[in-house]
Amino acid sequence: MIVLRPDEVRFGDSVWEGVVRVTVDRLSSRTIDDWGGLGSHVVFVDVVRQRVVIRVTQEIDGDDFEDPILGEQNELSFRGSKGSDAGEVIVEVVGVVDSVMNKVSDFGATRTITLIGVSSDGVVDPIEVRS
Amino acid sequence: MTSLYKEVDLFGSGPHRFVVLDGRRRIIAQATVSGDVTDAGTFESGNYELRVEVHGRLVAETDLALWALRDAIVAESLWTVDSGVLEDHHGHQWTGMKLLKFEAAGSVDRGRALSLGYVAQFGVLLTS
Numbered sequence: 001m002i003v004l005r006p007d008e009v010r011f012g013d014s015v016w017e018g019v020v021r022v023t024v025d026r027l028s029s030r031t032i033d034d035w036g037g038l039g040s041h042v043v044f045v046d047v048v049r050q051r052v053v054i055r056v057t058q059e060i061d062g063d064d065f066e067d068p069i070l071g072e073q074n075e076l077s078f079r080g081s082k083g084s085d086a087g088e089v090i091v092e093v094v095g096v097v098d099s100v101m102n103k104v105s106d107f108g109a110t111r112t113i114t115l116i117g118v119s120s121d122g123v124v125d126p127i128e129v130r131s
Numbered sequence: 132m133t134s135l136y137k138e139v140d141l142f143g144s145g146p147h148r149f150v151v152l153d154g155r156r157r158i159i160a161q162a163t164v165s166g167d168v169t170d171a172g173t174f175e176s177g178n179y180e181l182r183v184e185v186h187g188r189l190v191a192e193t194d195l196a197l198w199a200l201r202d203a204i205v206a207e208s209l210w211t212v213d214s215g216v217l218e219d220h221h222g223h224q225w226t227g228m229k230l231l232k233f234e235a236a237g238s239v240d241r242g243r244a245l246s247l248g249y250v251a252q253f254g255v256l257l258t259s
Contacts, residue, residue, distance in 0.1 A: 032240055032248075034188050036146040037134070037220040043146045044188060046242035122241075 001127070003080035003091070009056060011095075012074030014066070018059040020110070022078055022091075024117075024127060025053045052117030052126045054095055060102075060109040068097045068113055076115060090130045094118045132222065134185075136230075136253075137215035141204050145246060147187025149219040154181055183217060183225055185251040190244050197245045204251060205233050217253050228253040 001024035009016040030049035033042045054076060077092045095115030102111050117126030133143045156178050162170040191197035206212070207230040217228040236248030 030240075032188070032242070032246065034146040034248075035148065037148040038132075044190065044246070046240065046244055046246060048240035048242040048246075 001091070003078060006078040006080050006091075009076070009078040011068065011076050012072075014068075016056060016058060016113075018061065019056055019078070020059050021055075021057050022080075023055045024091075024093075025055070027051045027053060052093070053098075054093060054115045054117060056113045056115070058111045058113075060111050064111070067100050067111075070097050070100070072097045073118065087131060092128045092130070093126050094120075095126070132220050134220050135216075135218040136207065136228070139203075141207070142185055142187050142189075142251075144200050145188040145190035147185050149223075150184040150186055152182040152184065153179075155179055180257070181225065181228075181255045182231075183228065183253045185253070186249075187251075188246050188248045190246045192244060194239075194245060197239065197247060201233075201235075201247065201249075204230070204249075208233055214255070225253070225255070227255045229256055 001022075003022045004020070006019055006022050009019040009022065027050065028047045029051050030047070032044070032046050032048055034044040035041070036043045056076070056078075073094065073096045075092060076095045077090060080089050080091065081087070082089055093115075095117050097113060098116050099114040100111065101114070102109065119126045133140050134147065134149070136142075157176045158173050159176045161172045161174060162168050189197060189200045191200055212229070214227045214229045217225045231252045231254045233249060233251045236250065238247075240246045240248075
């Protein structure tokens with residue numbers, strides 16, 4: 001999932017300003033692949049551990065002292081659109097801050113906050129998309 | 132072609148492979164028998180019995196179905212159960228085989244399907 005210039009990005013009670021993009025990556029933490037007794041090719045593959053990684057990138061205009069705290073868990077929400085006629089989409093996810101990385105160049109500064117999505121019970125997808 | 136034990140497809144829910152363990156003569160240290168650690172030398176004492184392992188993964192859609200697959204295999208490990216013919220995917224048969232142990236390789240893996248890795252060891256026993 002990629003949302004460019006989402007509206008109203010919130011993390012708990014905080015509003016994160018200047019967000020230029022939010023990306024949601026889905027990664028396998030453990031993939032099982034197994035072979036049978038008949039040939040050389042894999043006959044069974046399953047992802048049995050997975051991780052949802054959310055990256056929020058902000059443009060930083062000036063001095064900023066409001067870094068999120070690593071390990072903080074809260075609800076992240078942001079608004080996007082599926083197109084001009086499709087209307088607004090709200091994305092919500094409970095996430096834990098995993099890293100905060102800053103980049104500064106002659107053209108400006110950005111900060112990328114990486115969060116790991118947390119499921120309520122291990123079955124439910126951490127990412128909830130509402131229209 | 133599927134594998135069979137006593138003409139039943141016990142392992143066919145998921146991938147599995149057959150491993151024939153080394154068959155070799157049994158060598159025993161003389162000191163082990165005599166209890167005297169200064170007693171040198173070893174002697175032959177027959178052969179090890181044949182052991183065949185099935186390494187694989189049970190696959191099911193539900194916990195209930197996975198338990199049923201597991202239980203069907205474990206039921207063959209009871210000492211009161213007779214031996215039978217074990218047959219691999221290619222039609223090779225071992226006669227007089229008993230299931231000696233079934234070991235799960237950790238916990239149930241929960242992804243698109245439920246699955247459980249295992250090693251099942253069969254062997255020929257003089258008493259079977």
